[in-house]
Amino acid sequence: MHDKKYKLILSLLLTIIVATIVFISYTDKNVTEGIYLTKEERVWLDDHKDEIKIGYTTDYHPVEFLNKGEYAGISADYLELLEIKLGIKFQMVEFDSFDKLIEQAKSRKLAGITAATKTEERSKYLDFTLPYIDNPNVIITRKNFSEKLTFNKLSSTSMDIIVIEGYDIIEFLNEKFPKLEYRTVKSPVDGMRMVAFGEADAMIIEIMSANSVIEKDNLSNLVVNVETPYDSNLSIATRNDWPMLNQILNKGLAQISDSEKRLIDQRWMPLEKENIFLNKYFWVAILSLVSVLLLIIVVISIWNSSLHAAVVEKTKALEESKNELMFKTYHDELTGLYNRAHMTELLRHYDKTMPLPFSIIVADLNGLKITNDTFGHDTGDQMLIRVSNIIKANIKKDHIACRIGGDEIVVFMPLTEEAECDHIVKNIKNATLKTEDDPIKPLVALGHASTSNGSYDFAALFKIAEDRMYVNKMADSEANYDLIINSLKKNLYKNKYENEAHHERLAKMCKEAGQALKLNKQDIDNLILLAQLHDLGKIGLDNKILVKDGPLTYEEWESVKRHPELGFKIVSASKKLSHIGKCILASHESWDGSGYPQGLKGEEIPLTARLFNIIEAYDVMTHERPYGGVYSKEKALNEILASAGLKFDPDLARWFCNEADKSLSAESL
Secondary structure, eight states, X not given: OHHHHHHHHHHHHHHHHHHHHHHHHHTSHHHHTOOOOOHHHHHHHHHHXXXXXXXXXSEETTTEEEETTEEESHHHHHHHHHHHXXXXXXXXXXXXXXXXXXXXXXXXXXXXXXXXXXXXXXXXXXXXXXXOBOOEEEEEEETTOOSOOOHHHHHTSOOOEEEETTOHHHHHHHHHOTTOOOEEESSHHHHHHHHHTTSSSEEEEEHHHHHHHHHHHTOTTEEEEEEXXXXXXXXXXXXXXXXXXXXXXXXXXXXXXXXXXXXXXXHHSOXXXXXXXXXXXXXXXXXXXXXXXXXXXXXXXXXXXXXXXXHHHHHHXXXXXXXXXXXXXXXXXXXXXXXXXXXXXXXXXXXHOOOSSEEEEEEEETTHHHHHHHHOHHHHHHHHHHHHHHHHHHSOTTOEEEEOSSSEEEEXXXXXXXXXHHHHHHHHHHHHHHSOOSSSOOOEEEEEEEESSSOSOHHHHHHHHHHHHHHHHHHTHHHHHHHHHHHHHHHHHTSGGGOHHHXXXXXXXXXXXXXXXXXXXXXXXXXXXXXXXXXXXGGGSOHHHHTOOSOOOHHHHHHHTTHHHHHHHHHHTOTTTGXXXXXXXXXXXOTTSOOSSSOOOGGGSOHHHHHHHHHHHHHHHTSOBTTBOOOOHHHHHHHHHHTBTTTBOHHHHHHHHHHHHHHSOTTTX
16 A cells, blocks of 8 residues: 555646646747747648648557546657647547558558658658667567567567557568568457467567556466567558648657657656566576575574685685676667666666765767767668667776667766776777767767765665766867868868858858948858858768769759758757758748748848849859850850849849949959
């Protein structure tokens, strides 16, 4: 009874704390200001505000489910944030089956789906936002099944395999492993119970659903046999005849801060969550070990002092056995470090006997989001591996490094003084700074804390180290961002048409044009900065597209049109550069509204961007380019005049052409 009351009080307190933090984050200045939407996007929202029906399922814990009749879960929290940030209200539609939900979306009766994985079949009628939930698929078996399984093994076996009907993994299995036989069930609960009760041999299921069912139904005889190479990365799916809705939701998701994401993760996937697969057997092993140690202590108290050396040797052997047992626990597949599940077991151990002096390092990888957005997740994974190897190379053998999140690593350092810990932190920092830009330097924010007398428990020690890491991250953010921007520029300059000479010419002409127009110093500086960073988003494009000497395909052109948005995202993360983001976003807009990506027209386009568009067009026409010959100065100016009032601001275009010889240097032109 007391335990239930304690858990209830603790749950209420946790809910109040989380709700307070969420409320504060919602009322933060950045949230109340809203998201930058174009005029066209706001008009579209106003026109369709009563038609945006979003479907969700009720049995997909912890992603989405019903809690006392109310829509709850990870997706529910993200949708609530989007409503606040976009200033709209979604019409949420409940479905008890994902198949029914997909059918309604396919027939355009829904505007979108809260959580769906992009597949080739679904892409025929749905657009997908960037994924906001990572949810790898695993194979679940009973614990007495010793063989490690793969999709290839399942394809050649007679095992009874279960898959949830309507889930994206079915399309993947049918395409990649057509010989794999399976049957479907309506829900995760149905399938997991069938495996637990011996009515099926194995189930292919997303890890979040598996964790939830095992914990809720106490299916203690089930275990993750293996994590598969297929991830169900969940996005918001929208009807593909409403591309504007997908564009707006992507903007909203991009503005959800890391702190808001952490709050959602902590609410539904808390750090202290028990390992549901190994819990029973782990404690059996620990209790057995403690029993053996107690028996040895009793024997030692009876034995003659002459047996002391033998007792010490036996205790050492037991300690080595214990260390070996701990070493065989789970590791992170990507980096080779220990994972979050192992860290949870360590916390229980250190709460009982923390080996003093004790230190801890919390590391957070900088620039991972930019790397993933720009070069793809494979390159981001390589950056994580590089940082993990640097950390492993600079800590001692008895130190334990765990990857506990996408870009967060914790190092436990028993018997380590603060001075030694500080020295290790400096070595890790210096090692990352010395690495090559491949393609971006793997920079890391570090925080550490130590205790020599046990005055801090682990939770307090972790909080101190994490707070210091965030202080370090903020203090070095601009310097780190400069290094990242320089790495991106170096990669961009490898394209002969986007070389350094092109950007230097643009910067020089922009400065001279700004001075001739008598712009103030800040506007001139912004014009020069735009010249240096305007095409930063092209680093995310396939280089074959950038140097292609023939016409682009429709898909290639659509890819090119997205680069101003990527450039906007890259600079928006820097306080020092964020002010130039809107100009980068508008650097390919046209006076008549035919430009991209927002379709701005006339004076909706910032003055800096309008002037820059003319200068860049002149430089591109008068120098080598992949899709046309080199124009003479006179022909280039005539082309600009011909596009006045269409592509270019007519007044600025006439000024530029009339003043070209007088106001701009001969060398620039």
